[in-house]
Amino acid sequence: MKIFDILITATRNLFRSKVRTFLTISAVFIGTFAIALTVGLNIGVTNFLNQEIGALGAEDVLMVWKNTDEPIPGFGTDNDGPRRYVENELPPAQISQSEMDEILNLDNVSEVIVFRMVSVNNIRVENSERYHIPLDIGLPNMNMNLLSGEHINHQSENPEIVLSYEFVEVFGFSDADDAIGREVIFEVSQPDGYTREVAATIVGIHQISALVMGAGGGGAVGNAALIDEISAINMYGLPEEMVDAIFFLAVVVDDIYEMEYTREVLTDMGLISQTLEEQVIEIMGIVNAISAGIILFGAIALMAALFGIVNTLYMSVQERTREIGLMKALGLGKRKIFLIFCWEAAMIGFFGAAIGLLAAMGVGSIINQVAAETFLSTMPGFQLITFTLVSSLMVILIVMFIAFLAGTLPAKRASKMDPITALRVE
Amino acid sequence: MSVVIEAKNLTKRYGYRDTVFMALDGVDVKIKKGESVAIVGKSGSGKSTLMHILALMDKQTDGELLINETNVGGYKSKQLDQLRNKEFGFVFQHFFLNPRETVLENVALPLKIAGISRREAHKRARAALKAVDLEDKARNKGTALSGGQKQRACIARAVVTDPQVVFADEPTGNLDSTTGKQVEELLFNLNKNQGITLVIVTHDSELAAKCDRQIVIKDGKILEG
Numbered sequence: 012m013k014i015f016d017i018l019i020t021a022t023r024n025l026f027r028s029k030v031r032t033f034l035t036i037s038a039v040f041i042g043t044f045a046i047a048l049t050v051g052l053n054i055g056v057t058n059f060l061n062q063e064i065g066a067l068g069a070e071d072v073l074m075v076w077k078n079t080d081e082p083i084p085g086f087g088t089d090n091d092g093p094r095r096y097v098e099n100e101l102p103p104a105q106i107s108q109s110e111m112d113e114i115l116n117l118d119n120v121s122e123v124i125v126f127r128m129v130s131v132n133n134i135r136v137e138n139s140e141r142y143h144i145p146l147d148i149g150l151p152n153m154n155m156n157l158l159s160g161e162h163i164n165h166q167s168e169n170p171e172i173v174l175s176y177e178f179v180e181v182f183g184f185s186d187a188d189d190a191i192g193r194e195v196i197f198e199v200s201q202p203d204g205y206t207r208e209v210a211a212t213i214v215g216i217h218q219i220s221a222l223v224m225g226a227g228g229g230g231a232v233g234n235a236a237l238i239d240e241i242s243a244i245n246m247y248g249l250p251e252e253m254v255d256a257i258f259f260l261a262v263v264v265d266d267i268y269e270m271e272y273t274r275e276v277l278t279d280m281g282l283i284s285q286t287l288e289e290q291v292i293e294i295m296g297i298v299n300a301i302s303a304g305i306i307l308f309g310a311i312a313l314m315a316a317l318f319g320i321v322n323t324l325y326m327s328v329q330e331r332t333r334e335i336g337l338m339k340a341l342g343l344g345k346r347k348i349f350l351i352f353c354w355e356a357a358m359i360g361f362f363g364a365a366i367g368l369l370a371a372m373g374v375g376s377i378i379n380q381v382a383a384e385t386f387l388s389t390m391p392g393f394q395l396i397t398f399t400l401v402s403s404l405m406v407i408l409i410v411m412f413i414a415f416l417a418g419t420l421p422a423k424r425a426s427k428m429d430p431i432t433a434l435r436v437e
Numbered sequence: 438m439s440v441v442i443e444a445k446n447l448t449k450r451y452g453y454r455d456t457v458f459m460a461l462d463g464v465d466v467k468i469k470k471g472e473s474v475a476i477v478g479k480s481g482s483g484k485s486t487l488m489h490i491l492a493l494m495d496k497q498t499d500g501e502l503l504i505n506e507t508n509v510g511g512y513k514s515k516q517l518d519q520l521r522n523k524e525f526g527f528v529f530q531h532f533f534l535n536p537r538e539t540v541l542e543n544v545a546l547p548l549k550i551a552g553i554s555r556r557e558a559h560k561r562a563r564a565a566l567k568a569v570d571l572e573d574k575a576r577n578k579g580t581a582l583s584g585g586q587k588q589r590a591c592i593a594r595a596v597v598t599d600p601q602v603v604f605a606d607e608p609t610g611n612l613d614s615t616t617g618k619q620v621e622e623l624l625f626n627l628n629k630n631q632g633i634t635l636v637i638v639t640h641d642s643e644l645a646a647k648c649d650r651q652i653v654i655k656d657g658k659i660l661e662g
């Protein structure tokens with residue numbers, strides 16, 4: 012029998028017991044649906060992150076903090092319970108001024124920027140409405156996707172910001188170029204409730220996604236002069252050792268090929284260093300963990316489906332005893348009988364996987380649409396669930412292969428059947 | 438005339454020790470090309486068992502079997518399958534037409550098993566159906582035929598591969614005498630016109646008498662023939 016005829020015979024058999032075949036296919040469908048959707052999610056997130064990491068720049072920047080069990084204020088709590096306050100003691104996890112000088116004196120280090128978290132109440136230009144805005148310190152050499160102007164200069168004495176493109180319109184500038192050199196005013200609160208105003212000059216207009224290092228989409232990044240000034244207001248009146256406390260540094264290296272060596276030195280100094288890329292990959296780890304969970308669910312569903320396939324085909328072999336006997340009597344070999352049943356199983360796998368994949372694509376595109384209108388609205392170009400041809404084919408082929416394997420058990424029974432016994436009429 | 442099938446001292450044993458049963462016990466058979474041979478005997482005498490072994494559907498416990506003067510004792514199952522497919526045709530008492538497939542597909546089955554292309558297989562199946570006067574039923578499902586039509590379709594299926602030998606186990610056993618006669622006539626025409634060797638297992642002494650020769654079997658032994 013030609014392979015083609017084997018395939019046709021097997022596929023036709025599928026449609027004999029339609030309800031049973033449908034139920035078996037449904038089980039495969041559920042498993043494949045869950046797995047395909049998760050694979051799509053993983054690809055979507057991975058693609059986006061890779062794209063973002065590639066676009067980030069700042070390859071020569073290391074985020075540096077103390078390697079200690081002590082909590083960093085605002086970043087997690089102390090696991091050892093309440094700590095007793097000791098007069099004049101440095102807050103835990105602090106990087107001292109001397110350590111900072113030491114880092115700056117390292118061979119490969121060109122620039123060290125104190126990385127402070129600040130908060131501002133709002134931003135405005137003269138005679139405009141006031142708007143909420145997230146403000147962060149700008150990472151040196153980061154690719155800001157500037158539409159106009161240039162990146163902030165940390166060496167500058169003057170407060171500078173790079174502002175998101177969205178503000179060009181609301182502040183009444185005619186275009187991105189028009190915004191350059193204009194002054195914005197931040198309203199900043201002191202801990203005692205009084206507010207102060209800080210002015211900064213727009214040096215650039217950018218358009219980047221929210222993912223980029225805390226520089227929120229629709230936000231602004233400032234230079235050291237601006238951030239230091241705002242931080243001082245944020246901490247006005249607090250004890251001096253808290254105001255001066257340094258927890259994070261951005262360290263710029265001269266030669267990224269020597270970066271590993273520099274990182275070793277930092278490690279020896281009791282500091283942790285991380286590149287921007289590594290921080291993004293950390294996010295990926297969370298995505299992978301979630302994916303693994305859903306894939307496990309899908310795998311369990313597929314396992315159940317496999318038992319369904321085995322069962323269905325055993326019944327089918329039983330029902331077709333006489334037909335199998337006849338085909339054998341007419342000279343069909345064992346191997347081909349075996350293949351007919353295995354292929355039947357593979358076809359169940361194929362239909363289940365194909366429908367599951369199509370459903371996942373459909374649901375995926377709905378999720379993408381909802382996501383784009385809601386929680387991903389600030390990240391254009393982030394397609395949460397993405398299907399590639401290769402991944403789709405892989406899913407189908409793998410499911411088919413597993414189904415094929417499940418089919419080997421009943422197929423073996425069919426191929427061993429004795430034609431005389433099979434043709435005996437009770 | 439050349440010998441198509443020759444069996445020497447065939448035995449077929451079922452069961453072990455206490456339950457051992459000799460379905461065939463030292464059977465010698467020679468079937469020449471173009472003969473029509475009836476295998477007759479009482480129920481349970483071993484007729485079907487002998488036919489199955491001669492037709493390569495079953496394996497003897499002891500003894501030799503020669504097809505076209507070649508000992509097939511050492512053949513692998515694949516070689517036996519091919520030999521059976523190419524040289525033998527089968528007509529069964531209970532037809533064994535696949536009710537879900539069309540008559541044409543049923544008749545084309547041995548050709549498809551032989552690996553012949555669909556087109557060619559269908560073409561030859563149609564010709565075979567024409568020869569048994571069933572070409573207008575080609576597109577019907579197997580269930581749509583009457584008993585006599587079913588058996589005629591089975592004869593078409595048996596000869597579609599141009600076999601040397603057609604084996605028929607009680608071919609008229611499930612038919613009334615009129616349709617039975619038609620089927621007999623078809624079989625003997627094949628024998629006369631195409632030189633196909635016939636091996637017919639039957640209870641029907643009338644049918645047996647129409648054959649060139651009768652092999653009478655009793656308790657697994659040959660009485661005459």
Ligand SMILES: Nc1ncnc2c1ncn2[C@@H]1O[C@H](COP(=O)(O)OP(=O)(O)OP(=O)(O)O)[C@@H](O)[C@H]1O
Binds near residue numbers: 458481484486487
């Ligand atoms: N698989 C088997 N196991 C044990 N005994 C068997 C088996 N197959 C056949 N027999 C026995 O072998 C003997 C011959 O069987 P066979 O089918 O050849 O008889 P038969 O002459 O064709 O009878 P009938 O005219 O009723 O078809 C019978 O007694 C039967 O019980």
Ligand SMILES: [Mg+2]
Binds near residue numbers: 484485486
């Ligand atoms: Mg019998």
